[in-house]
Amino acid sequence: MKKVKLTGRIVIPDDPDYDLARTNNNLNDPKFPSIIVFCQNTKDVIHALRSARENNEPFRIRSGRHNYENYSLLNEGLVIDVSEMNEITINMKDMTARIEAGANLGKVYRVLWENGFTIPAGTEGSVGVVGLTLGGGIGMLSRPFGLTCDSLLELEMVVANGHEGAEVIQADKQRNSDLFWASCGGGGGNFGIVTALTFKLHPISNVSIFSITWGWEDFERAFDAWQKWAPYTDERLTSQIELKSKEVGEIVAQGEFIGAASELKKLLRPIRKTGSPTNIWVKEVPYIKAVEFFDLPSGNKPDLRKRSGSFIERPFPHAAIVQMKEFLTNAPNRNTTIWQQSLRGEVSQIAPNRTAYYYRNALIAQEYITSWKKPKEEEKNIQWVENLRRALSPYTTGDYVNFPDRFIKDWPTAYYGRNLRMLREVKGRYDPFNVFNFPQSIPPNKKWL
Template sequence: MEKTKLTGRIVTPKDSDYEQARTNLNLSIPKFPKVIVFCQNVEDIVNALKWARENRVPFRLRSGRHSFENFSLLNRGLVIDVSEMNQIICNRQSLTAKIEAGAGLGKVYQELWEYGVTIPAGTSINTGIVGLTLGGGIGLLTRLYGLTCDNLLEIEMVKASSNRGAEVIKANKYENSDLFWASRGGGGGNFGIVTSLTFRVHPISDVSIFSITWEWEDFEEVFNVWQNWAPFTNKRLTSTIELRAKEVNRIEVLGEFVGPATKLKQLIQPLLEAGSPIDQRVKEVPYIDTVKFFDSPSGDRPTHFKRSGSFIEKPLSREAILKMKQFLSNAPNENAAIWHQSLGGAVSRFDPKDTAYYYREAIIGQEYISSWNTEREERKNVEWIERLRRALSKDTMGDYVNWPDIYIKDWPTTYYGENVSRLRKVKTAYDPYNVFTFPQSIPPYNKRIF
């Protein structure tokens, strides 16, 4: 029987573009693959999977290069990269869009905008649509339209078949429905290689956005007002608050409202009455302008960083707020921050077990962030993040699988709550030999979890 050959754009260490090809967003965990194949179509993906299995070469899957722990890279193995498969087909009549797995959010938003529609997704424009969706997907339309995965109608996936083969399958509400359940919050790379996703899209035109900033002295009051307002206000309004290191002297709330600026000005009054805002802006803009407004350029440049996170189910106590203040007063550098996004609204329409995304009852997603420039700074930054996560653990729950943290010991329950056992059943059904594996990948029932 003839052996499978790799097809697509192939990059090896001998090629001049290898450094660029192997580099992910997180530079603090460098990896050196033996081969990177940039797939151009489904056949290239099938061939790559078959080749890896026939040659017993370990492999990883990659799309947007945003895996915080670089789970999409490995040393001396094969990286199956789908980023050059990024075609988008939108049907304005049925309000659906079929998006290839390599599309980045910037391209998705721009092309859908040409049809006057969008999907609720993230803010970092280079993030890949597939990883974001499979982990859940939160962003500035979340409270109105739900998570990205809540708008998913179907996936197409290459799965590992018997005899070291590969086959293409679909999963939706009616076909392979257990896999479809797992693909809405069960994390990327666990069950197979998703090649395309079909979404329900939403008409959109003009929206209103706002930003308000305060100085450090208003830390406690502003955060307390925001956390008791943001998850409970009009569901057409989703907002974020970023608490920066003390030396930066800046607290910032941003938000997006699907409605007129006059109404938004009324809705944000509780925030304007908190502390002494030093800057406030409200404007009505075409929706596509918000993509640039909310995008963080620094969030898309490769750098040395560590992130982690949690969910908040009820407003934090004053004691917990003071803990955050204390940590940010003693931050390792000015890049350290604690970022929050309001949830609730459409996210809580589902029961925690309706999809693999478990934290439906959370009112806030909380992310811990730090970055640095030199290797000697790494240890104190990583330790700061881990101490912060542990210090807030009594007041928070779990972690978002798209903010993975290699130091979390009970990661299955932390990411998936009570959905772990069902996810392992799906894994056992679709990938019983654990072909798709990486640190913190869901194991089938014939494998130990730790």
């Protein structure tokens, strides 16, 4: 039988653009694949998967390059990259959009906005829509519209079949419904290679945004007021808070509200009156301006970085707030922060077992963030994140699969909670030979092996 030939834009180590092609957003722990295929269409994806299986070659799948632990890269194998498959087709009549898996959020937001629509998604423009969706997808419209995966209607996926084959299948609530369920929060790269997603669209025009800054002396009061307000206020309002290092000495709360600035000002009273804010503003803007405001360029640039996270299901007691303050007082550098986003609203209207995304009842998602410039600073930064995660663990639960952390020992339960058993069943049905595997991929249920 004739061997499958790779098609698409192929980059190998001798090529002048190899370094650019292999580099992910996280420069920590660099990897050197032997070949990178930038697929241009679904056929290229099928050829790449068949080739990897025929040659028994390890491979990874990549889109937006934002996997925190670089699981979308490997040494000496094949990277199947879908980032150049990024067409967006809008059906105005049905208010749906078919988005190819390589599209990043920046493009998605711009194209949808030009037609008066959006989907609830993340904030960093270079993040790939597919990885975000497969992990659930939180962002500045989570409370009014739900997670990104809650607006997903259908997906197209290339899966492994037989011993060396590959085929395209569709999944929605009727066809391959178990795979569709698993793709709404079960994480990227576990079951196959997604090539396109179809979303229901949400009309959008103007929104109101706000920013409130406090000094270090208001740390405890500001955070406590925010956490007791943000998950419970009007569900048209989603907000975030960033607790910065003591060296920077700021606490910044910001958010987005589907409504008028005058109404937002009233909703903000509980936190505006807390402590002595150094800066407060509220403004009404076209939605695309809000997208640009929350898209921090620093998150889109490759850097030496470490992140981890967890969910908060009950407000932090004073002891936990003091722990955060102590860690930020002794931060490894000024760029170190603890970031949190309010949840509930529409996110919590769906039962934890209705999609693979388990943490429907969480009040807040939180992320521990640090970056550094010199390789010798790596150990102390990584240790800071690990120590912080452990110190806060009595007050937190699990972790968001889109904030992967290789140091979490029981990561399957941390990411998927009680949905793990069903996810392993789905894995066994669609990928019984564990073709799609990486250090934190879902293991198939043994009965399928």
